[in-house]
C-alpha cells in the first residue's frame with residue numbers, strides 16, 4: 105500500500121465494502137460489485153438487488169484492476185460541499201473488461217497526462233485526512249506506463 109505511515113496514523117476506507125485491500129504487496133486491489141444471475145448485469149458499487157431487472161439473485165463479483173480510459177475531466181475549483189481533497193483533481197470514467205464503466209479519481213491532474221483509450225490501473229490511495237489525522241483511503245485510477 106502506498107504511503108505507509110507511523111502506527112498512530114490509521115488508514116480508513118472512505119466507505120465499507122467498496123474495494124478489496126490486498127494483504128500481500130504486489131497484489132492489486134479490486135472493486136467489489138455484483139453480477140446478476142438472472143440478466144447478467146454487472147454493477148458497482150455492490151447492491152442487494154439488480155438495478156436492471158430488480159432480481160435479488162445477485163452474487164458478489166470482483167472488478168479490475170485494469171481498464172481503458174473512456175472519458176475524463178480536470179476540475180480546477182473545489183467541489184461545493186464535502187470535498188476535502190486537493191485541487192485541481194481529475195474525474196475519470198474507465199471502461200472495465202467486466203462490461204461496465206467506473207467513475208473515479210485519477211492519480212494525475214493534468215489533461216496532458218490523460219489520453220482517451222489509455223490503460224488505467226486501479227490503486228488504493230489517500231483521499232484526504234480526517235480531523236484526527238487519519239488517512240481516509242479510496243480507489244483511484246493510475247495511467248499504466
Ligand SMILES: [Zn+2]
Pocket residue numbers: 140141142143144145154155156157158159
Ligand atoms: Zn438483473
